[in-house]
Amino acid sequence: MSINKDLENYIKAEILPQYEKNDSGHSLEHINYVLRRCFKFAEQFPNIDCNILYTIATFHDIAHHIDKKNHEKLSAEIFCDDKKMKEFFTEEERIIIKEAIEDHRASANSEPRSAYGKIISSADRSTYIDDFLRRTHAYTLKHFPDCTEEDMLKRAYDHTQQKYGKGGYAKHYVKDEEYENFRNEINLLLQDEEKFKQKYFKINNLI
Numbered sequence: 001m002s003i004n005k006d007l008e009n010y011i012k013a014e015i016l017p018q019y020e021k022n023d024s025g026h027s028l029e030h031i032n033y034v035l036r037r038c039f040k041f042a043e044q045f046p047n048i049d050c051n052i053l054y055t056i057a058t059f060h061d062i063a064h065h066i067d068k069k070n071h072e073k074l075s076a077e078i079f080c081d082d083k084k085m086k087e088f089f090t091e092e093e094r095i096i097i098k099e100a101i102e103d104h105r106a107s108a109n110s111e112p113r114s115a116y117g118k119i120i121s122s123a124d125r126s127t128y129i130d131d132f133l134r135r136t137h138a139y140t141l142k143h144f145p146d147c148t149e150e151d152m153l154k155r156a157y158d159h160t161q162q163k164y165g166k167g168g169y170a171k172h173y174v175k176d177e178e179y180e181n182f183r184n185e186i187n188l189l190l191q192d193e194e195k196f197k198q199k200y201f202k203i204n205n206l207i
Contacts, residue, residue, distance in 0.1 A: 003054050007088045011058050014084075021065040023142050025135025031058060037123035041174045045115040052093055055085070056100045056120050068139075072108075076101040106163060106170040118173035125170060127178040129186055130203050136160070137204040149206055156200050157193065165190055 019028045035057045042048040063074035076098045079085060085094060096114055103110075103117035104124050112118045126132035136156045140147055147155065163170045164186050172179055189196050201207040 002050065004051050004088060007051055007055070010084055011055070015058055015062065018062055022061065023065070023135075024138045026061045026064040030061065030135075034060070034120070034123045037176075038119055041119045041122055041176070044174055045119065048115065048119070049093070051088065052097055052116060053119065055079070055089075056097050056104075056116055057123070059097070060101050060104050060120055060124070068143075072102050072105045108171075111171075112173065122172050122174040122176060122179070125172060125176075125179055125182075126164075127176075127182040129182065129189065129199070132160075132186075133200050133203045137200070149201070152206075153197055153200055157190075157196055160186065160196075161190055 016028055016031065019026070019031060035054070038053050038057045039050070042050070042053055059075055059079045061071060061075060062078055064071040066074055079101060080094070080098055085097075089097065096116055099113045100116040100120050103112035103114075104120045106121070106125065108121070112121050126135070133156065136159055137152065140152050140155055144151075144155070162168060164183055166187065189199065198207075
C-alpha cells in the first residue's frame with residue numbers, strides 16, 4: 001500500500017512531532033507500532049483505503065496529553081479542525097476518519113462503526129507484556145506521582161485484570177495471533193500475584 005506523498009509529508013512534518021507531548025506509552029514509537037498492525041490487518045478487509053487508514057492511525061492518540069479520559073473525542077476534533085485534511089479527503093471520507101478515531105478506545109461501549117474503526121481499535125491493543133507494564137507504570141508516574149510502590153503495583157494489577165483478564169473490556173475485531181498469545185500469557189501471569197509483582201517491579205526497575 002502506498003501513501004499519498006503530500007499527505008505523508010504533511011503528517012510527518014505537522015502531526016507526528018506532536019506526539020512528543022504524550023507520555024512514553026503513547027509516543028511516536030506507539031504510533032509506528034499501530035501503523036504496522038493497521039496495514040497488516042487491512043488485508044482482512046476489502047477495499048481499504050491506505051490514505052484513510054494512515055491518517056486514522058497517526059491522529060488517533062494526538063490529544064492524549066490533553067485529556068486521557070476523553071482523548072479519542074479530542075483527537076477526532078483536532079483532525080476535523082485541520083483544514084489541510086480537506087485537501088486530501090472528501091466530506092464522506094473525513095466522517096469515516098473522525099468516527100474511527102472516536103471508536104478506537106478499548107473501553108468503548110459499542111462496536112466500531114466501520115472496518116476502519118475495527119482495524120484501529122484492534123491495532124491499538126498491546127501484544128507485549130513488558131511494553132504494556134511500562135506504559136501502565138508511566139501513566140501512574142505522570143498522573144499519580146505520590147503513589148507508593150505497592151499502590152502502583154495494585155493499580156497495575158487491577159488495570160491489567162479489568163482490561164485483559166477473563167471478561168476484560170478490551171475487545172478485538174480481527175484475526176491476530178500476536179494478541180491471542182499475549183492475552184493467554186497475561187492471564188497466566190494474573191493467576192499468580194507474586195509473579196505479577198516480580199515482573200512489574202523488574203520491568204520498571206523498582207527492584
